[in-house]
Amino acid sequence: MERTETTPTYSSHTVSLLVENKPGVLHRIAGLFSRRGYNIASLTVGPTERPEYSRMTIVVRLSSKTVEQVVRQVQKLIPVVEVRELSPVDLIERELLLVKIRTPERNHAELRALAETYEAKIVDVSPDALVIEASGNSGKLDALEDRLAQYGIQELCRSGRIALERGFKTLAPPNLK
């Protein structure tokens, strides 16, 4: 007889952290993910409305149960002031994409039109290349990437996800100075 544990299904989760803005904090967090075997799909870190704290957004592909574990383990790190998985329903997520397409000038008009459809901008033009900038949620950027593939992507980088929840809720605990 076996213990009845549900079979895990893996999906993408957005974990948001408010951390002290001090040296070594990224190392502590990344180290915890690596030693406990949690794969990071993307990680962003940047300043917040309070200079002494930074905000990190980490995207993981894990089972919901494992994500709970991740949150609890991360919460134990001293420089982590707050950590939560953001609800996918209330999530505003954005990512930035820069992509360089190597293509002859005759295709530029077509690409301009395509970019417009995705609310993307052409930020650099040379005779045989274009650089397109787009932002949005990951799904939209994936779709744009797919469409651009046929033109020959020379180089591409994505910023990783940043996210906030809708409404008045914030990540910072009320007692935070």
Next chain:
Amino acid sequence: MAKEKMTGAKAVVRALEAEGVEWVFGMPGGAILPIYDALYDSKKVKHVLVRHEQTGAHAAEGLAHATGKVGVCFGTSGPGATNLVTGIADAYMDSVPMVAITGNVSSALIGSDAFQEADITGITMPITKHNWLVTDVRDLPRILKEAFYIARTGRPGPVLVDIPKDVQNAELEFEYPDRVDIPGYHPPVREEPRLKDAAALIRGSSRPVIYLGGGVRTSGAYEEVAKFAELVGAPVVTTVHGKGSFPETHPRCLGMFGMHGSKFANYTVQESDLIIALGARFDDRVTGKLSTFAPEAKIVHLDVDPAEISKLVTATVPLVGDLKLLLPQLTEETRNAFQTSGRADIAPWWVKVNAWREKHPLRFTAQGEEHIMPQHVIQRIWEKTQGKAFVTTGVGKHQMFAAQYWKTSEPRHFITSGGLGTMGFCLPAAIGVQLARPDALVIGIDGDGSFQMTLQDLGTAVDLNLNIKIFILNNLFLGMVHQWQNLFYDNRLAATPLSDRPDFVKLAEAYGCLGLRARKPSELEDVLDRALAHEGGPVIVDIRTRQDEHVYPMVPAGAPLNDMIEGN
């Protein structure tokens, strides 16, 4: 407190004094010299010179285990700091409060691969609750205050403070803070404890078992556990760190369960319908194969660390908090539930448990005239001392024999390396325990392999004139590995036979302490008596035990908990 101008080094010593630290274990070196120089003047903090920093860390652990206080160890930069690593990792796994203080090369040299430079904060990040590299001397008082606070509160653990030499020499206006403010330390408890749900499960359970881990010791919740166990009336099983938190001589205590637990304890856990886990973490050494662990049991899991809840075994009812505060509430809630709604009959369960206990007791082949049996040695020492001693162990067969046969009835009296399984723990831990408890009888149960990992610190024990008694159950093997080779690797004894070197009696004499040896059963009693009666320093007893006497029962790694190999 008025501010006072002093160096960083002096501030470290003042902080130790303010924290009530009596003993510090360490070894000086270039990068920590200013702190040692400042320590030289302290009338409150005494320093123990160890021969290897690992010993310092384990001795600090021993002291912390025996008292619940924070153990403190020092190391210089580079190798001094890296030698502490094993002890720090050990403390991390076993939730032992420890502050490790290391010197580092001067700030200007950090990152330049300077002589004896090591990134010890980087190295110890995964094995500390937190660590600090002090870059500004003005931060020192705050950091040291936080270090002690973090080490001893919540789920305790080791922290490390790395102080560059120039920071030790720099001056500050010293004032030791009386409180800490760490925004990220107190995780808010998000849910009200589901005490009613837990009580309902206990009320409805007809086959309950109480599982005690090291958290009971940490919390000091012995009376609270006794009251709860009294009310529920369920069998009590423990981990190796739960030993002593509930008297093992109590009729309802089944002792240790797990890989080398008794059959009856393992059967009880495995066939239970409710496991009430108190301060425990479902380690693989106690659960056996996880997917087959106690298949019918619901789980009430009470622990101070929310990250332990449902980490390995999903809790039916999680209760996060300090046992000492939360358990009395659970006891009351359960009492109410019993009174208002009655409870399931657990008498048939006890009939079953007692039948297992009678049919499958812990046993070993009686000692004949040829071989000394290791279990017999432990039983005899127990009988001669009435079990009234602190026991420290190394890691290996002797450790499991001790866990099985040393019936521990006093909290914090069975001190061992559980999570990390660090050979060499016994002697250093005994040093720490004896210093913290100068009037107590301190007994080390060690193995020949384990003892040799830290034996250089016999010198330390002799210097301190400690009456520790180390019994080496000597089978001339790395015994536990030998057992695995014997059982699972066709008895191919790759690298496990140890030569009959050194001569432990001569070694003891070389260090200026008493060495005794028993080769045959006929020599045993006299040697034990002489060792126990000896005063005026350590005694090392070399006891030649039967070589192929394995630890049984045994749940092979990855096997279900009730699938045990039996001995002869």
